[in-house]
Amino acid sequence: MEVRVENIRKEFERFPALHDVSLSIRSGELIALLGPSGSGKTTLLRLIAGLEAPTQGKIFFGDDDASYKSVQERNIGFVFQHYALFRHMTVLDNVAFGLKVRPSSRRPTKAEIRERASKLLDLVQLSGLEKRYPTQLSGGQRQRVALARAMAVEPNVLLLDEPFGALDAQVRKDLRKWLREIHDQTGHTTVFVTHDQEEALELADRIVVMSQGRIEQVGTPDEIYDTPVSPFVFRFIGQSNCLKVRVANGEIWLDDRPIGLPAKDEAEGEALLYFRPHDIEIRDGCGGCIAGVVAASRRVAGTRHLELEIGNGHALMEIELPPERAAAVDRSRLAFRPTKWKLFRE
Amino acid sequence: MAHDTQALAPGNYARVGKATTERPLARWTLIGISLVFLLLILLLPLAAVFFEALRKGPEAFLEALADPETFSAIRLTLIVAGISVPLNLVFGIAAAWAIAKFEFKGKAFLTTLIDLPFSVSPVISGLVFVLLFGSHSILAPYLQSYGIKILFAVPALVLATVFVTFPFIARELIPLMQEQGTSDEEAALSLGASGWQTFWYVTLPNIKWGLLYGVLLCNARAMGEFGAVSVVSGHIRGVTNTMPLQVEILYNEYNFVAAFAVATLLALLALVTLVLKTLLELRYSAEISASRRH
Numbered sequence: 001m002e003v004r005v006e007n008i009r010k011e012f013e014r015f016p017a018l019h020d021v022s023l024s025i026r027s028g029e030l031i032a033l034l035g036p037s038g039s040g041k042t043t044l045l046r047l048i049a050g051l052e053a054p055t056q057g058k059i060f061f062g063d064d065d066a067s068y069k070s071v072q073e074r075n076i077g078f079v080f081q082h083y084a085l086f087r088h089m090t091v092l093d094n095v096a097f098g099l100k101v102r103p104s105s106r107r108p109t110k111a112e113i114r115e116r117a118s119k120l121l122d123l124v125q126l127s128g129l130e131k132r133y134p135t136q137l138s139g140g141q142r143q144r145v146a147l148a149r150a151m152a153v154e155p156n157v158l159l160l161d162e163p164f165g166a167l168d169a170q171v172r173k174d175l176r177k178w179l180r181e182i183h184d185q186t187g188h189t190t191v192f193v194t195h196d197q198e199e200a201l202e203l204a205d206r207i208v209v210m211s212q213g214r215i216e217q218v219g220t221p222d223e224i225y226d227t228p229v230s231p232f233v234f235r236f237i238g239q240s241n242c243l244k245v246r247v248a249n250g251e252i253w254l255d256d257r258p259i260g261l262p263a264k265d266e267a268e269g270e271a272l273l274y275f276r277p278h279d280i281e282i283r284d285g286c287g288g289c290i291a292g293v294v295a296a297s298r299r300v301a302g303t304r305h306l307e308l309e310i311g312n313g314h315a316l317m318e319i320e321l322p323p324e325r326a327a328a329v330d331r332s333r334l335a336f337r338p339t340k341w342k343l344f345r346e
Numbered sequence: 347m348a349h350d351t352q353a354l355a356p357g358n359y360a361r362v363g364k365a366t367t368e369r370p371l372a373r374w375t376l377i378g379i380s381l382v383f384l385l386l387i388l389l390l391p392l393a394a395v396f397f398e399a400l401r402k403g404p405e406a407f408l409e410a411l412a413d414p415e416t417f418s419a420i421r422l423t424l425i426v427a428g429i430s431v432p433l434n435l436v437f438g439i440a441a442a443w444a445i446a447k448f449e450f451k452g453k454a455f456l457t458t459l460i461d462l463p464f465s466v467s468p469v470i471s472g473l474v475f476v477l478l479f480g481s482h483s484i485l486a487p488y489l490q491s492y493g494i495k496i497l498f499a500v501p502a503l504v505l506a507t508v509f510v511t512f513p514f515i516a517r518e519l520i521p522l523m524q525e526q527g528t529s530d531e532e533a534a535l536s537l538g539a540s541g542w543q544t545f546w547y548v549t550l551p552n553i554k555w556g557l558l559y560g561v562l563l564c565n566a567r568a569m570g571e572f573g574a575v576s577v578v579s580g581h582i583r584g585v586t587n588t589m590p591l592q593v594e595i596l597y598n599e600y601n602f603v604a605a606f607a608v609a610t611l612l613a614l615l616a617l618v619t620l621v622l623k624t625l626l627e628l629r630y631s632a633e634i635s636a637s638r639r640h
Binding site: 049071075082084087088097098102149150 | 533534535536538539
């Protein structure tokens with residue numbers, strides 16, 4: 001189901017956690033709320049769920065105004081970071097809980113409940129563990145039970161709060177892939193919160209980047225990575241370099257030298273130049289380039305990372321080169337020019 | 347080089363041992379002191395109770411217990427505990443729930459207030475009810491006109507007992523519920539459960555062993571309470587004497603066998619409570635450990 005958040009504001013005892021946030025989530029989409037801690041992403045998720053009430057603003061489920069509906073009436077599926085499985089119930093009873101507590105008019109028969117719970121356990125690849133208790137499961141298995149439990153009520157929207165936050169790296173990777181498969185099979189509209197950009201980039205159809213209670217950018221992983229709209233997004237997603245420059249005469253200047261990048265439509269004055277460590281080309285002669293002294297050199301997996309001291313301020317820039325290229329330019333002084341870059345004003 | 351190898355030989359580690367292990371002399375002194383204390387202060391008196399009760403043989407013991415006044419005291423104790431413990435059960439759960447799961451003004455004050463009976467002398471706890479319901483109180487005329495008798499009757503005994511024992515269950519549950527947090531409840535609500543269903547199917551099962559533990563302690567104290575009950579009881583034989591009061595009366599009459607016979611019942615209650623408490627702790631330690639402060 002389509003979910004629309006309109007001008008939501010949330011204060012906790014006068015302290016604003018969300019300022020005027022609007023977001024439209026398409027039906028069947030897998031969307032990530034990404035941001036550092038304190039950015040308001042979990043608050044937004046809990047507001048959509050109805051676990052918190054907004055200070056201002058509206059939330060729509062389809063065309064229905066759900067703003068004043070209780071969490072029970074919204075019919076959502078919520079998966080908690082620490083699973084929140086009912087420890088005194090078996091796996092099967094946990095999954096069946098949402099159906100069992102329905103009023104008798106909407107409650108399926110016992111046999112139907114059992115069957116649906118078993119089917120869901122099949123879907124999350126846990127059949128055979130029906131009679132186990134949560135404490136007898138691994139972290140990854142618990143998270144899958146939690147997901148099955150949330151899906152059992154056929155929710156309008158699935159909300160996942162840092163679903164892989166408490167798991168170790170390898171399990172995380174496996175579950176990530178698996179969650180994508182489940183989503184493609186079931187087609188639930190899904191919103192998940194994460195502070196792990198890799199997780200968001202790999203898993204989500206669209207990413208909502210949040211910072212300090214505001215949405216910075218909404219877009220596909222490609223858009224977010226390739227065309228960040230703010231310095232925050234540039235810094236937060238992937239690696240980036242930031243260099244203090246000046247715009248003059250339709251060109252970008254570092255200290256007293258042009259660095260060979262045009263800036264025709266930019267206003268003159270101070271600016272910040274952002275570029276990614278791998279979006280650069282090495283220049284031989286330095287007629288319009290950035291030059292620096294190699295301060296450190298590290299091999300990271302398939303690439304070599306070079307740290308350069310640039311300009312009068314000795315700002316540190318990091319660039320990435322294929323190892324064989326790095327070997328070829330084995331000099332203490334190096335010149336390069338960004339191939340993709342963006343200017344922001346302070 | 348040779349010297350180094352010798353120093354690292356396994357046998358030599360024994361002398362170093364674990365950092366927290368004391369020398370044998372210190373160890374045995376500490377253990378000795380504890381054992382002597384246990385023996386003198388706990389075990390000897392307990393043995394004396396049983397010894398005195400059975401001094402004139404089992405017939406005299408049984409006869410003492412069959413006395414109608416003693417029997418009435420036992421009955422009264424069961425009635426008072428039977429009313430006070432459920433009352434405190436309801437109060438304890440409600441208070442713990444409010445304190446652990448919600449934020450409100452005056453929460454710290456309420457938490458402190460719950461501890462009040464622990465810090466007030468039991469005699470004072472009894473006295474407040476005498477002042478409140480006694481013949482010179484403001485309430486006295488109303489109570490008299492409706493023919494309600496509180497003081498020197500079962501209601502006062504129950505009130506005094508409830509007052510003295512109300513921290514037990516609440517104190518047991520508050521840390522437990524605080525540790526468990528609210529995400530289980532949120533999960534249940536998000537799955538469509540009503541508030542009552544959430545309490546019944548999720549909150550209560552999560553705390554049941556801690557609750558049982560609290561009930562056990564509360565019951566032991568309710569049956570054994572002397573001070574507060576003594577002040578409000580009036581010591582009417584066969585009517586308002588509970589077991590601890592009966593023990594005192596019999597003892598003051600130099601009826602030692604009977605006094606100690608009733609005392610054995612209280613001692614047995616204590617022993618049964620201890621055994622159950624230990625069993626509970628053994629089996630459900632994880633759940634109870636959050637609140638193990640007694």
